[in-house]
Amino acid sequence: MEIWNSLPGVQPVERFTSRRVAAGRIWKAIQHLKPSGGAQRQQVRLKKGTVGKEASLGQRGKDTKTAKIIALLKRPAGASLKTLMAATKWQAHTIRGFVSILGSKGGVKIESSKNTTGERLYKIA
Numbered sequence: 001m002e003i004w005n006s007l008p009g010v011q012p013v014e015r016f017t018s019r020r021v022a023a024g025r026i027w028k029a030i031q032h033l034k035p036s037g038g039a040q041r042q043q044v045r046l047k048k049g050t051v052g053k054e055a056s057l058g059q060r061g062k063d064t065k066t067a068k069i070i071a072l073l074k075r076p077a078g079a080s081l082k083t084l085m086a087a088t089k090w091q092a093h094t095i096r097g098f099v100s101i102l103g104s105k106g107g108v109k110i111e112s113s114k115n116t117t118g119e120r121l122y123k124i125a
Contacts, residue, residue, distance in 0.1 A: 004029070065090070069098065070124070073110070078123025080115075 004022065005012045007029050016022035065088045072079035072087060079087075084095045099122055103110040109125040 008033075066102075069095075069102070070108075073099075073108075073122055073124045075123070078111070078121045081120045081122070084122070 001013060001015065001022070004010060004016075004026055007026070010029055016025070068087050069079075069084055072084060081092055081095060084090075084099075085092060088095070090098070099110055099112075102108050111123050111125045113121050115121055
């Protein structure tokens with residue numbers, strides 16, 4: 001009842017015939033409400049030294065999984081999927097997705113190939 005009576009433009013009531021009726025009326029009433037700007041989204045503070053929304057690849061610490069993956073991919077031979085999984089403790093689908101995003105949104109050119117045993121190798125071009 002408190003929720004119903006606090007809604008703008010409704011007739012205050014002392015009780016409903018059932019919870020089901022109350023839920024139905026409240027739901028119907030809030031569908032037509034316009035945002036009033038009451039709840040504001042909190043601003044996220046950036047760490048010192050970051051310029052944009054997120055830190056660039058060079059600004060991340062050496063102990064992050066991103067840094068570990070990039071270091072392995074910079075090796076001349078690159079890194080296999082199994083090597084990346086062992087270094088990060090991630091599953092194969094997570095590694096593949098991360099490498100894909102690193103190539104598309106991270107601005108890094110990733111080369112993918114298979115070695116003679118059929119194992120997938122990734123390296124930064």
